[in-house]
Amino acid sequence: MTETILLDMDGVVLEGPGTPQSVYDRAADAAAEELGLEPTDRQRRELRSHGYETVKSACSELGADPREFWRRKETGASRLAAERIRSGERGTYGDVAALESLAERATLALVSNNRHETARFVAEFLPVPFAAARGRRPTPEGFHRRKPDPHLLRDTLAELGIEAGLYVGDRETDVLAAEKVGLEAVYLRRSHNADVPLPEGAAYEIEGLDELDEVLEASEGR
Ligand SMILES: [Mg+2]
Structure with a gap:
């Protein structure tokens, strides 16, 4: 019997597929200023980029600690x-x-590739009683271990003391991560993924979160 529904955050509860680059641009500029760095235009582009290797290379040229820069950039992006x-x-x-009504019959949790601080914020912000909220740590390792790495899902299941359930996501990486930990993947269609082929391994395909009631019933009947 399935009574647990884990949900991805970006593109599932938050509109749009992810954090726009402009947020990382502003966060990188703020982190550079905090650390007193004076990047060239090229270095600034690298510091702004959403990937650790380019950030690290610019930091090494500027004599800055890339981990510290990364932490500050992630913190700024969360803010x-x-x-x-x-x-x-x-x-x-x-x-x-x-x-909100689904929470009366199922344990709900947010599990996101986004920053942990942002996942926690969204869980608090929404009028939905999430039992847990987990995102990536503000470290290079946390960034590298995003889904399809299953550890965020695995750690959440451990936190909840649960082994089975559904995972609702809008990307193939969500389906892959779900499969690795034995969750049934629910692929959610939004405007940004309307034409994407259904990922192999998806157990269900839905057009909206209001269809989860039916999915829960179908899953419990299996
Ligand atoms: Mg998503």
Whole structure:
């Protein structure tokens, strides 16, 4: 019997497939200023990029500790992301409301490749009683171990003391990660993935979070 639903965050509850690059740009510029760095235009582009290797290479040229820069950039991005969500600049999908009633019969949790701080913020911000919220750590290792690495899902299941359930996501990496930990993958269609072929291994395909009630019933009947 399935009574646990883990959900991806970006593109599932938060509108749009992910954090826009402009957030990382601003976070990188702020981190550079905090550390007193004076990057060239090229180095600034590298510091802004959403990948650790380029950030590390620019930091080494600038004599800065790349881990410290990365931590500050991630912290800044989390702060900016929270501001954007709080102000409504980044919205949540209307069908998130369906999770409120679903929470009466199922344990819900957020498991995201986004930063842990942002996942925690969203769990607090939404009127949905999430039992757990987990995202990547603000370290290079955390960045490298995003889904399809299954550890975020595995750690959440351990935290909840649960071994089976559903994982709802909008990307193939969500399906791959779910399979690795024995969760049934639910592929959610949004406008940004409307034409993407259904990933192999998806147990269910839905058009909205309000269909999760039916999925839960089908899954319990298996
Ligand atoms: Mg997503």
